[in-house]
Every structure is written in C-alpha cells, then in structure tokens.
Amino acid sequence: MADIIVVGGGTAGVVLASRLHQQRPELSILLIEAGPDVTNHPHVSNPAEAALLHFSDLDWKYMTVPQKHLNGLPRYNCAIKGLSGGSIINTGGWIRGDALDYDEWARQVKDERWSYSGLLPYFKRSEQHFDPNADPTQHGFDGPIHTASVSASGRKFRLRDTVFKLWSHLGLQYVPDANSGHPQGIADLVENWRDGKRQIASSVYPLNGVTVLTNTLVRRILLNSERVAEGVELANGEMHMVKLGGQVVVSAGAYRTPQLLLLSGIGDPSHLSEHGIQTSVSLPEVGKNLHDHMMLFRYWKLRHPDKGLALGSPSFAGPNFEKGGPVDWLVTTPIPTATLKVAIEKDEGPVSDDHVLLKGPRSHLEMNLLYAVFGAETQGLQIPLDGNSIMTYYMGCLPTSRGSVTIGSSDPAAPPIIDPNYYATETDKHVMREGFRMHSRLMFDTPEGKELVVEEYTPPGLPTLGLNASDEQIDQRIKLGGSTVFHPGGTAAMGSVVDGSLKVKGVRNLRVVDASVIPQPLASHYQVAVYAIAEQAVDIILSESF
Ligand SMILES: Cc1cc2nc3c(=O)[nH]c(=O)nc-3n(C[C@H](O)[C@H](O)[C@H](O)COP(=O)(O)OP(=O)(O)OC[C@H]3O[C@@H](n4cnc5c(N)ncnc54)[C@H](O)[C@@H]3O)c2cc1C
Numbered sequence: 001m002a003d004i005i006v007v008g009g010g011t012a013g014v015v016l017a018s019r020l021h022q023q024r025p026e027l028s029i030l031l032i033e034a035g036p037d038v039t040n041h042p043h044v045s046n047p048a049e050a051a052l053l054h055f056s057d058l059d060w061k062y063m064t065v066p067q068k069h070l071n072g073l074p075r076y077n078c079a080i081k082g083l084s085g086g087s088i089i090n091t092g093g094w095i096r097g098d099a100l101d102y103d104e105w106a107r108q109v110k111d112e113r114w115s116y117s118g119l120l121p122y123f124k125r126s127e128q129h130f131d132p133n134a135d136p137t138q139h140g141f142d143g144p145i146h147t148a149s150v151s152a153s154g155r156k157f158r159l160r161d162t163v164f165k166l167w168s169h170l171g172l173q174y175v176p177d178a179n180s181g182h183p184q185g186i187a188d189l190v191e192n193w194r195d196g197k198r199q200i201a202s203s204v205y206p207l208n209g210v211t212v213l214t215n216t217l218v219r220r221i222l223l224n225s226e227r228v229a230e231g232v233e234l235a236n237g238e239m240h241m242v243k244l245g246g247q248v249v250v251s252a253g254a255y256r257t258p259q260l261l262l263l264s265g266i267g268d269p270s271h272l273s274e275h276g277i278q279t280s281v282s283l284p285e286v287g288k289n290l291h292d293h294m295m296l297f298r299y300w301k302l303r304h305p306d307k308g309l310a311l312g313s314p315s316f317a318g319p320n321f322e323k324g325g326p327v328d329w330l331v332t333t334p335i336p337t338a339t340l341k342v343a344i345e346k347d348e349g350p351v352s353d354d355h356v357l358l359k360g361p362r363s364h365l366e367m368n369l370l371y372a373v374f375g376a377e378t379q380g381l382q383i384p385l386d387g388n389s390i391m392t393y394y395m396g397c398l399p400t401s402r403g404s405v406t407i408g409s410s411d412p413a414a415p416p417i418i419d420p421n422y423y424a425t426e427t428d429k430h431v432m433r434e435g436f437r438m439h440s441r442l443m444f445d446t447p448e449g450k451e452l453v454v455e456e457y458t459p460p461g462l463p464t465l466g467l468n469a470s471d472e473q474i475d476q477r478i479k480l481g482g483s484t485v486f487h488p489g490g491t492a493a494m495g496s497v498v499d500g501s502l503k504v505k506g507v508r509n510l511r512v513v514d515a516s517v518i519p520q521p522l523a524s525h526y527q528v529a530v531y532a533i534a535e536q537a538v539d540i541i542l543s544e545s546f
Contacts, residue, residue, distance in 0.1 A: 001241050002030040002211070003546070005232055006249045007218045007260065009033030010085020011201050011527060012514040013251035015126075015534035016541075017212075018205035023542060029210045030240060032232065034217045035081030038200065044088055047198050047325075051374075053089045058082045062255060062418055069401075069423040071479045077292075077418060078486055079255055083214055084200035086253070090486070090527055092191040092198070094147045095330065096123060097524025098363040099181030101398070104356060105519055111500030113536065116181050122535035123528065130190070138180040144204035145531065149188040150328050153196070154320035159309055159452070160328045163369050166448040167331050170438060175332075183332040183523070184363055189325075192527070196323040219412040221248055221264040221510060223280050229510035235412050242509070247545055249511045251534075254488035257516040258287035258405045259416040261492065266504065275410045281506040285496035290403040291521045292420045293485040295395040296432065296478055298439055299376050300453040305388040311372035313387020326371040332397075332523065334361035335434045343430035347400065357398060357427065363523035365435045367394040379459040379481040389457070392443075394435035395485050397523035400427045405491045423482060429475065432482070436474045440467055487526045492516035501540050509545075513537040 004020060006013045009031045017031040035058060043049040043056075055061055062077040080088045099116035106115035113119075124140030130152040132141060150157075164174075167186045178187035192199060217235040224230050229248040231241035242248060250257050261267055265280035267287065272279050308315030311326045337358045344351050344358070351358075369392045376383040376391075383389050403421035408414060423429060443449040443456070444467055458464045459480055465473055491497075492512045496519075498504055502511040513534055515526050522529055 001028075001243045002246060003027040003243055004029045004247045004249060004541070005240055005242055006031045006251055007221070007232060008085070008250065008252035008256070008514065009083045009202070009212065009214070010080070010251060010253050010514065011087045011530050012085075012534040014084055014201035014207065015205050015531055016249060016251060016513055016537055017210045018207055019535065019538040020541070021209045023538060024546065025209060027546065030213070031207065031210050032213045032216050032218055032234075032240070033083045035083065035214065037083045037202075037212075037214050038088055039203070044200060045197050047092055047193055047196070050089050050091070053080070054078055058088065060255070060415065062415055065417060065419045067420070067422050069421070069479070070482055075420070075422070075484060077420070077484050077488070079253055083212065084202045086486070087199070087201040087527065092193050092324070093525040094179065094190040094192045094528060095183075095525045096179040096181070096528045097522045098183055098332070100360055100362060101522040101524070105494070105522075108519055109495040109500055113500060114494065119532045119536060122532035125535050126531040134177060135180060138177065145192050145199060146194040147190050147192050148324070149190045150324060151188050153323035155323060156318050157326070157328055157371055158307065159371060162448050162452060163328055166369070166442050166446060166452065167329055167367070169442055169446045169448075170331070170333055172331065172333055178330060178332065184334065184361070185332065187330050187332070189327055189330040189368075191324050193324055217412055218252075218260060219263060221250070221260065223264065223507060226508070227281055227506060228508040245509070245545070247509050247511060247541060249513050249537075249541070251512070251514040253514055254290070254491050254516045255405055255416050255418055257512055257514055258491040259407055259412075261286045261504070262407050263410060263412055266507065271406060275407055277410055281504075283497060283505060285493065287405040287491050288402070289490040289493045289496070289519070290405055290418070290420055290488060291399060291401070291490045292403070292422070293395050293397065293487045293521065294399065294422050294428070294432070294482045295393050295485050296436065296481050297375055297379070297391050297393045299373055299381060299383055299389055299391050299457040300443060301389055301455050301457065303452060303454045308387065309371060310387045310390050312385040316371070316387055327368060329369070331367040332363045333365050333367070335364045335431060337361070340364070340427070340430060343426045346426035357400075363397050364431050365394050365438070366397055366523065367435065367439070368392065376457070378483060381457050381459060383457055390453070392439050394439060396428055396431045396435065398521050400425045402490070420484070420488070423478065432478050433471055433474045436477065437469070440465065440469065485525070487515075489515040489518035489526060490520065493519040495519050501544055502537055511537070511541065
C-alpha cells in the first residue's frame with residue numbers, strides 16, 4: 001500500500017512524485033506510467049531527432065475526429081507514452097506567457113494561488129535561469145531545469161538583425177525578458193535545452209526513492225461507496241491501494257485524464273451509461289472544455305539563398321548552431337480590438353469594452369520565423385531542406401473554440417475520442433486571419449520582407465494570396481494547413497471538475513495534476529505552466545492531506 005499513487009508519469013506526474021519524495025521521504029509513493037523508461041532511448045537526448053519519435057512506439061498517435069470547421073478532416077495530435085511524457089518530444093520553447101492570463105484564471109476560479117503572483121514561486125522553483133543578473137523577483141537560479149536564450153546559447157544567425165527589423169514593422173519593441181509576465185514585443189527565444197541536449201522531466205527531477213511501474217496501463221480509479229478514492233485497478237486486473245487517508249493523483253495528460261475519470265464512473269451519467277459504466281459521481285463537465293492552440297505554417301522562397309541563410313545550405317553554419325533551433329525571435333502581439341470586438345459579438349452578442357479578450361491588451365498572437373522548412377508536406381507542398389527556403393508560423397493564443405474528450409468504449413487501451421473543434425468561432429477566425437494578413441504585409445510590403453523572400457509557396461490548387469486576400473481565401477489556407485501546437489488543456493478544468501486545491505469535486509482523496517486543469521487557454525506553451533502546476537500541487541497536497 002502506498003501513501004500516494006500518481007497515475008501517469010508524464011511531465012506533471014514525474015515532478016509531483018519526485019518533489020513529494022524529496023519533501024517527505026517517509027511517504028511511500030507509487031508512480032504508474034503506461035509507457036517505458038526512455039533514459040537510454042537513442043532519439044531522445046538530441047532535440048533534432050524528435051521528428052523520429054512522431055508515430056513511433058512512444059507516440060499515442062491520436063487522430064482527432066473529423067474537424068467540422070477544417071474541411072471535415074481529422075488532425076494528428078501527438079502525445080507521448082513514456083516516463084516523462086511530453087518532455088520527451090517537445091520543442092523546448094520555455095515560454096511562461098502573459099501574467100494577465102494567469103490572473104484571469106485565478107479570477108475565474110476565485111483562488112489567488114493560480115494568479116501570476118500565486119504561481120510565481122513555482123515558476124522560479126522549477127527553473128535555473130540562464131542569466132545570473134536577471135531579476136530575482138521573477139526568476140529562479142537553482143531549480144532543476146536549465147534554460148538558455150538564443151543569444152545566451154551563443155548562436156549567431158546571419159539574418160538576426162534583418163528579422164528583428166521585419167518584426168518591428170508590427171509596431172513592437174524589444175522585450176529584454178519575455179518570461180517575466182509581460183511578453184508582448186520581440187524577445188530572444190528561450191529554450192530548455194542544456195548545452196543543446198534535452199532535459200526530460202525524470203532526468204532533472206530524480207525518482208530515486210519513488211516506486212515506479214513503467215509499461216503499466218491504469219484501467220480505473222477505485223472508489224468506495226462513500227466516494228473515497230482507495231486505489232487503482234490496472235488494465236491487467238491487478239490492484240494497488242492507498243493507505244487510509246492516502247491520495248490518488250491523476251496526471252495522465254489532457255486526453256487520458258478525462259478518459260480515466262470516465263472509466264472510473266466520474267462524468268456525465270448519460271455518456272457513461274452508453275458504455276455500460278455505472279455512475280459513481282455525476283460530473284458532466286469531465287472531458288468538456290477541451291482547448292488547444294492552432295497554428296499556421298507559411299513557407300517562403302529566399303531571395304539570396306546563396307548567402308547561406310537557412311538550414312540545408314552547406315554554408316549555413318555558425319558557432320553553437322547545434323545548441324537550439326534555427327530561430328531567433330519570439331514575437332507576441334495583441335491585435336486591434338475594434339474589429340476583434342465585432343467578431344466576438346458575432347459569437348456572443350453585444351459585449352462591452354471590458355470583455356476579457358479586449359481588456360489588456362491581451363496577447364492574441366504568437367509568431368516566429370525559422371531559418372528552415374519543416375512539415376510542408378502536411379499542406380501538400382514538397383520543399384526540400386536545401387537552404388533555399390524559410391518558414392514562419394503564427395499561433396492563436398487565446399482561442400474561444402472548445403471541444404471535448406469522450407470515450408468510445410470501456411476498454412482503457414482504446415484511444416479516447418478527441419474533438420478539439422478547431423476554428424469554430426468567429427473570434428478564432430478573425431484572430432487567425434489577422435495573423436495571416438500581418439505575415440503577408442511583413443513579407444510583401446516591407447523593405448526587409450522584399451529583400452528576404454521572392455515568393456510564398458502556395459499549397460497546390462490554392463491561389464497565390466497577396467495583400468488584398470479575402471477572408472474566404474485566407475480561410476481556405478487555414479482550413480487546409482491549420483494544425484495543433486500540441487497544447488491540449490481544460491478537460492478536467494479547475495472550477496468545474498477540480499477545485500482550487502486540485503481535488504475532484506464530489507470525491508475524497510482524488511486529485512488531478514496536469515494540463516487538464518488549466519481552465520482556459522494561456523498565451524504560452526504549456527510546459528512551463530505544467531511544471532509550475534505540479535510544483536504548487538506538492539505544497540497543496542502536503543499542507544492539506546498529510
Ligand atoms: C510534439 C510536442 C511539442 C511540444 N512543444 C512544446 C514546447 O516547445 N514548449 C512547451 O512549453 N510545451 C510544448 N509541448 C507541450 C508540453 O510538452 C505539454 O503541455 C506537457 O508535457 C503536458 O504535461 P502533462 O503532464 O499534462 O501530460 P503528459 O506529459 O502528456 O503526461 C501524461 C502521461 O500519462 C501517461 N498515461 C496516460 N494514460 C495513462 C494510464 N491510463 N495509465 C498510466 N499512464 C498513463 C502517458 O503515457 C504520459 O506519459 C509540446 C507537446 C508535444 C506533444
């Protein structure tokens with residue numbers, strides 16, 4: 001019997017188990033992970049090899065249901081099955097996001113622990129910030145995760161200054177530290193590679209002293225008749241119980257945490273009965289509220305490829321290029337609110353200027369330019385990685401479309417049914433179209449853009465789009481090429497499924513700690529938030545339950 005069972009040894013689960021043991025070594029902690037320990041896996045340490053992990057045995061390989069608003073086609077949504085979860089494959093962007101988003105989260109759930117200042121000690125606790133002279137009120141210097149900005153890593157790309165000037169045409173300024181709650185502007189991208197190598201969660205949050213079961217799938221959480229979590233049942237029928245007063249924590253990620261709750265009889269009774277599952281706790285919001293960021297890649301032909309400006313060119317070489325991605329700047333921007341308001345009103349009816357997406361200004365879009373081309377085939381394009389081309393992307397940071405995770409069977413090994421419902425709202429369409437137009441203006445209508453690229457590669461069958469592209473034409477492009485940024489959240493949302501202490505409503509001794517609890521989108525990439533959620537969860541669990 002354990003004091004605490006953590007289900008899911010992903011990013012959050014590993015942090016939780018490691019820190020719980022570190023702070024209270026006398027507690028027995030059992031961590032159960034469906035996938036293997038990847039410590040000696042050949043393609044994990046080098047971030048450039050992450051592409052080889054997609055569709056591998058370490059990938060749950062999810063496909064969404066056909067996306068109604070994306071030409072009725074499904075989308076591939078990767079999630080990792082392995083000890084350390086998403087930290088095994090992620091792209092290393094260390095992007096805390098905008099304080100306003102966390103403050104809005106705290107306001108919504110009426111719990112200051114989830115505001116920016118509430119989470120700040122935990123952001124700091126997880127990081128070993130690269131700049132020893134950075135503001136100590138914002139950064140940690142002795143946490144487990146090493147970070148580095150592009151310049152701190154020593155990478156010097158030839159286009160750095162040109163691209164900075166390009167982004168400046170958006171009216172944005174240089175931000176010396178975008179990871180201090182105010183990211184809007186042009187910032188040096190920060191990554192969590194250490195000397196160019198990946199730090200998976202379990203390599204920096206040690207699990208010595210924690211009992212770890214790998215390659216072990218959990219079927220359900222065992223609740224007694226008083227709705228107290230007493231343990232878990234594995235897919236092979238074995239049971240593991242917690243001691244009296246012990247805790248079960250679900251950290252199975254935003255797709256499989258709701259699946260596990262549903263398989264345990266916690267969810268919408270009518271959905272559960274469709275699969276012959278008896279309802280233990282009626283909690284209709286389980287699996288609802290799925291939010292995910294969507295992005296669009298655009299591909300550009302360089303005007304002077306002979307200058308060795310992009311990956312693939314033999315002369316694209318520089319000091320420390322292996323220390324991170326072929327990228328310089330991270331750009332975060334609001335969009336004009338007058339036209340955004342019109343779009344919001346199409347979805348919601350009349351709104352005031354105090355609307356949450358209008359106040360701020362909020363961080364509506366994130367953008368980037370890469371000295372490389374990846375993933376063009378998903379838009380039907382064949383662009384060799386030969387140094388002739390570059391790409392840009394932009395991400396809608398605060399989408400209002402919401403989808404769901406449901407179950408199609410009571411088999412725990414079956415994939416959950418994932419419907420992100422991308423691009424459903426007028427608000428999301430407006431924001432994504434704005435991003436498209438901004439990129440077109442930068443490339444076609446600024447001195448730096450004209451000098452940088454000759455033309456855009458247009459997906460087969462679609463017209464070349466210039467500065468006067470219509471909404472319909474832009475929609476065609478987004479419906480074809482829009483894809484996930486791999487940031488699902490919200491499926492066991494704080495406020496509706498769990499309370500501010502991460503306890504599942506209506507159940508005792510059961511918590512959720514992972515990206516599922518994030519109630520609404522954050523203008524960030526979610527690993528920083530997930531590390532901080534797990535760090536804070538340790539303090540909450542130890543102060544309330546042991
Ligand atoms: C391709 C990709 C790129 C990304 N890039 C970035 C980036 O650059 N920057 C950034 O900040 N974020 C990025 N992310 C997102 C980030 O990695 C995730 O938000 C984060 O890992 C989520 O953590 P989690 O603990 O919620 O879930 P996960 O890390 O997914 O962990 C869930 C774990 O639970 C296990 N599990 C599930 N069901 C069961 C079960 N029934 N029994 C036992 N175990 C189970 C899974 O196998 C998995 O290991 C990326 C993600 C992906 C997939």
